[in-house]
Amino acid sequence: MSAFxxxxxxxxxRARADELIKxxxxxxxxxxxILASDESTGxxxxxxxxxxLENVESNRQALxxxxxxxxxxxxxxxxxxxxxxxxxxTTSDGxxxxxxxxxxGAVPGIKxxxxxxxxxxxxxxxxxxxxxxxxxxxxxxxxxxxxxxKWRAVLKVGPAEPSELAVRQNAEGLARYALxxxxxxxxxxxxxxxxxxxxxxxxxxxxxxxxxxAAVYKSLNDHKVLLEGTLLKTNMVTPGSDSPKVxxxxxxxxxxxxxxxxxxxxxxxxxxxxxxxxxxxxxxNLDAMNKLEVLxxxxxSFSFGRALQQSTxxxxxxxxxxxxxxxxxxxxxxxxxxxxxxxxxTGSGAGDAAASESLxxxxxxx
Amino acid sequence: MVAASLLKSSFLPKKSEWGATRQSAAxxxxxxxxxxxxxxxxxxxxxxxxxxxxSPGRGILAMDESNATCGKRxxxxxxxxxxxxxxxxxxxxxxxPGLGxxxxxxxxxxxxxxxSAVDGxxxxxxxxxxGIVPGIKxxxxxxxxxxxxxxxxxxxxxxxxxxxxxxxxxxxxxxKWRTVVSIPNGPSELAVKEAAWGLARYAAxxxxxxxxxxxxxxxxxxxxxxxxxxxxxxxxxxxETFYAMAENNVMFEGILxxxxxxxxxxxxxxxxxxxxxxxxxxxxxxxxxxxxxxxxxxxxxxxxxxxxxxNLNAMNQGANPWHxxxxxxxxxxxxxxxxxxxxxxxxKAAQDxxxxxxxxxxxxxxxxYTSDGEAAExxxxxxxxxxxx
Numbered sequence: 001m002s003a004f005x006x007x008x009x010x011x012x013x014r015a016r017a018d019e020l021i022k023x024x025x026x027x028x029x030x031x032x033x034i035l036a037s038d039e040s041t042g043x044x045x046x047x048x049x050x051x052x053l054e055n056v057e058s059n060r061q062a063l064x065x066x067x068x069x070x071x072x073x074x075x076x077x078x079x080x081x082x083x084x085x086x087x088x089x090t091t092s093d094g095x096x097x098x099x100x101x102x103x104x105g106a107v108p109g110i111k112x113x114x115x116x117x118x119x120x121x122x123x124x125x126x127x128x129x130x131x132x133x134x135x136x137x138x139x140x141x142x143x144x145x146x147x148x149x150k151w152r153a154v155l156k157v158g159p160a161e162p163s164e165l166a167v168r169q170n171a172e173g174l175a176r177y178a179l180x181x182x183x184x185x186x187x188x189x190x191x192x193x194x195x196x197x198x199x200x201x202x203x204x205x206x207x208x209x210x211x212x213x214a215a216v217y218k219s220l221n222d223h224k225v226l227l228e229g230t231l232l233k234t235n236m237v238t239p240g241s242d243s244p245k246v247x248x249x250x251x252x253x254x255x256x257x258x259x260x261x262x263x264x265x266x267x268x269x270x271x272x273x274x275x276x277x278x279x280x281x282x283x284x285n286l287d288a289m290n291k292l293e294v295l296x297x298x299x300x301s302f303s304f305g306r307a308l309q310q311s312t313x314x315x316x317x318x319x320x321x322x323x324x325x326x327x328x329x330x331x332x333x334x335x336x337x338x339x340x341x342x343x344x345x346t347g348s349g350a351g352d353a354a355a356s357e358s359l360x361x362x363x364x365x366x
Numbered sequence: 367m368v369a370a371s372l373l374k375s376s377f378l379p380k381k382s383e384w385g386a387t388r389q390s391a392a393x394x395x396x397x398x399x400x401x402x403x404x405x406x407x408x409x410x411x412x413x414x415x416x417x418x419x420x421s422p423g424r425g426i427l428a429m430d431e432s433n434a435t436c437g438k439r440x441x442x443x444x445x446x447x448x449x450x451x452x453x454x455x456x457x458x459x460x461x462x463p464g465l466g467x468x469x470x471x472x473x474x475x476x477x478x479x480x481x482s483a484v485d486g487x488x489x490x491x492x493x494x495x496x497g498i499v500p501g502i503k504x505x506x507x508x509x510x511x512x513x514x515x516x517x518x519x520x521x522x523x524x525x526x527x528x529x530x531x532x533x534x535x536x537x538x539x540x541x542k543w544r545t546v547v548s549i550p551n552g553p554s555e556l557a558v559k560e561a562a563w564g565l566a567r568y569a570a571x572x573x574x575x576x577x578x579x580x581x582x583x584x585x586x587x588x589x590x591x592x593x594x595x596x597x598x599x600x601x602x603x604x605x606e607t608f609y610a611m612a613e614n615n616v617m618f619e620g621i622l623x624x625x626x627x628x629x630x631x632x633x634x635x636x637x638x639x640x641x642x643x644x645x646x647x648x649x650x651x652x653x654x655x656x657x658x659x660x661x662x663x664x665x666x667x668x669x670x671x672x673x674x675x676x677n678l679n680a681m682n683q684g685a686n687p688w689h690x691x692x693x694x695x696x697x698x699x700x701x702x703x704x705x706x707x708x709x710x711x712x713x714k715a716a717q718d719x720x721x722x723x724x725x726x727x728x729x730x731x732x733x734x735y736t737s738d739g740e741a742a743e744x745x746x747x748x749x750x751x752x753x754x755x
Binding site: 210211214215217218221222227228257260261262263264265266295296297 | 601602605608609612613618619649651652653654655656657658687
């Protein structure tokens with residue numbers, strides 16, 4: 001490893017590069033995944049209101065405490081993505097969430113994008129914001145204990161979408177973000193998400209995914225991002241939401257083929273977003289991918305938000321007396337996805353009705 | 367005349383079936399989104415051919431020297447550059463007994479593709495019988511790149527489709543196109559983009575016509591630069607090349623690569639050990655080559671026969687996500703050529719020399735080569751400054 005982080009990286013620090021590589025590798029530990037607990041204040045409000053809770057800080061804190069203190073949960077989680085507010089929050093007895101996560105052996109991460117805005121002149125396509133002062137913010141987050149970051153770029157499939165403009169703009173945004181993160185010690189999770197909205201078939205999703213990933217890696221390479229110190233977070237390749245469903249093996253084949261065509265082996269891990277799939281669907285698809293008998297030089301794992309928390313939320317309902325049961329439910333999902341990451345899922349986590357509930361929301365705004 | 371299954375083309379689906387997956391005209395035509403996932407009529411065959419060439423313990427014999435270049439080889443052993451002499455030499459190479467144990471593919475020049483051996487059999491047929499896939503050089507050489515810093519670009523796209531269709535009929539199943547990038551001259555952004563785009567266009571056209579494209583952007587050895595600089599340029603060249611190929615909808619499961627290894631320039635102060643060359647080269651591959659690519663067949667580019675073998679061996683000390691092998695010309699042929707010297711009574715000895723090198727590189731592909739017993743001559747460097755192919 002010695003020579004590759006000398007002249008041709010922006011940070012002339014071997015120690016910094018080594019830390020990034022080590023962190024990325026740990027996040028990509030086979031059998032572990034990431035809890036995407038970084039819902040913005042607006043978005044978490046939707047979750048809370050779905051169980052009739054007010055969107056106040058104490059409720060947001062209570063939910064996150066439930067998740068992070070679930071006993072043994074860090075056997076299955078290598079990292080937790082946080083929203084800025086949560087980074088500085090504590091448990092009800094005053095322990096910083098950061099300490100809870102690190103004591104569990106997991107790595108705290110931070111969402112750093114500032115949401116999406118429309119690209120004028122396109123048919124509703126978007127770009128992500130957040131580059132201004134990103135370096136300074138990353139430095140601050142590093143000081144607070146975060147060691148990875150996340151930035152979500154969104155693309156959609158349509159008759160003329162994604163346009164070349166949207167692809168390039170989002171790829172370049174991801175590359176700028178990634179380079180700045182690495183400069184300040186945070187492993188960037190690079191997230192190009194193609195929304196499932198639409199009536200397109202799985203082949204179209206595959207073509208679009210391959211096109212975008214090729215553009216993303218071109219931009220990352222042009223910006224000289226250290227690939228060994230990144231993770232990829234992307235959608236699985238599936239039919240559009242209005243199209244007939246296909247089996248997990250089909251999704252697995254198309255997804256792994258797309259990744260094999262675009263993701264260099266230097267990237268230690270690909271963590272999938274669940275994007276509206278039900279909890280059980282997401283687990284089964286991940287499992288099918290890991291069972292596929294083809295060479296995959298990167299770990300394939302999860303970075304789920306809704307697909308880890310849905311049935312947990314329904315069990316909790318905001319009540320203290322439900323916390324233990326909710327945590328048990330949460331553990332079931334984490335364990336199931338951990339097993340899926342090793343190709344060992346046997347479907348025993350499907351007990352909950354909520355686990356099979358589709359989490360798809362048309363035109364979903366994060 | 368030996369008919370081999372490789373040459374049969376009756377299974378090909380009709381051209382009219384190729385467009386089956388495209389959308390009907392009812393909806394407005396998609397402006398930019400391609401809905402076809404690189405499905406061409408030849409897709410399955412391309413994948414199979416690429417996999418066959420990238421089989422364990424085997425690599426490619428590059429014997430596609432143009433007539434002019436072949437002339438230089440013949441001149442070095444005192445022979446005139448006549449068709450008869452070129453035929454005699456190529457016959458010697460392809461009839462080496464058991465060559466197919468170590469060689470999975472042979473790249474030919476156009477003349478050779480249509481040539482017969484000295485005994486009247488077609489050279490392509492001899493190769494197929496040996497278990498060696500015939501390939502064909504399709505580029506038309508390097509010419510000065512206008513607007514660059516005295517750099518070159520590779521010609522050959524005009525009429526390429528129909529030429530390749532004809533080569534396929536003649537029995538070729540893979541193609542090769544060599545462009546170059548020069549570090550002492552920059553390389554300029556223009557030269558790198560042109561190299562990448564030309565390769566991508568060639569690759570797409572080749573696949574369309576049933577030939578597995580070998581993608582060869584050679585970063586020339588010439589120069590005083592160190593290994594770090596080569597590494598930087600190589601990363602850039604491969605990033606551009608893969609993106610250009612993606613834009614051209616090339617199917618990566620049906621291509622092979624022919625990169626130069628990452629080494630210091632020929633005139634650099636500091637040399638690199640095989641372990642260092644392996645470390646840098648493997649790092650390059652890991653950062654730039656998607657695992658869908660079945661095989662990476664290195665060029666030797668002026669290294670000595672033994673150097674080329676040692677470096678390949680060093681790269682195969684651990685498992686790789688792609689087949690890492692060789693596509694050598696001089697590094698396989700040098701001693702063989704000298705041993706032959708144009709003399710019929712030396713043919714067997716020359717073939718033995720070829721087989722010796724082929725076997726050594728086969729072992730290197732498996733990571734099992736040792737250099738004990740290598741002759742001094744095989745260690746001689748073959749770098750020629752400003753070498754033109």
